[in-house]
Amino acid sequence: GNGDTAALTYIYSKIQAEREQEDKVGTKDNRLRLVVACSDGGPDDEVGVQDLAKKIGQLGAVVVGIGLTETASAVPIIYDTPYSRGDIAKDVNDLPALVAKHLVSEAIKLFPERAKESARGVINAAIAKFKNVR
Numbered sequence: 001g002n003g004d005t006a007a008l009t010y011i012y013s014k015i016q017a018e019r020e021q022e023d024k025v026g027t028k029d030n031r032l033r034l035v036v037a038c039s040d041g042g043p044d045d046e047v048g049v050q051d052l053a054k055k056i057g058q059l060g061a062v063v064v065g066i067g068l069t070e071t072a073s074a075v076p077i078i079y080d081t082p083y084s085r086g087d088i089a090k091d092v093n094d095l096p097a098l099v100a101k102h103l104v105s106e107a108i109k110l111f112p113e114r115a116k117e118s119a120r121g122v123i124n125a126a127i128a129k130f131k132n133v134r
Helices: 004-025 046-058 092-110 113-118 120-131
Strands: 034-039 062-068 084-089
Touching (some): 034 092, 062 092, 084 092
Parallel strands (some): 034 062, 062 084
C-alpha cells in the first residue's frame, strides 16, 4: 500500500483551513487547485481515498490520481469518481506530460465562454498534443 490517504488528508486540511480563513476575512479565492496524487501501488484504503477526493472536490479542487507504471494499474479505477479522475503513467518519463494534460484540461474550464470560442482552434490543438500521452 501507500500513503495516499495520509497525503490527501493533509491536503484537505490545508485547503479547508484556507477556506475558513477566507470566510473569516470575507474574501474569495478563485485559484485553480489541482491535486495530483502519484502512486506506485494501490492505496491502503480505497474507500478512504474516494471519500477524501470527494471532500477535496467539494472545496473546489480537482483531484487526479496517477499510477506510476503498471504496478499501479488500479489507481485510475480507484480515482474514477464524480469528484476525481485517474490516469496511469506507463513510464515515469510520461509523468510531466500527464500532469500538464490534466492542468490544461482544467485551466480551459476557467476561460469565459466567449474566450473559449475565439481560442477554440488553439485549445483543440493543445489538447490534441496530449491525446497520445497515456
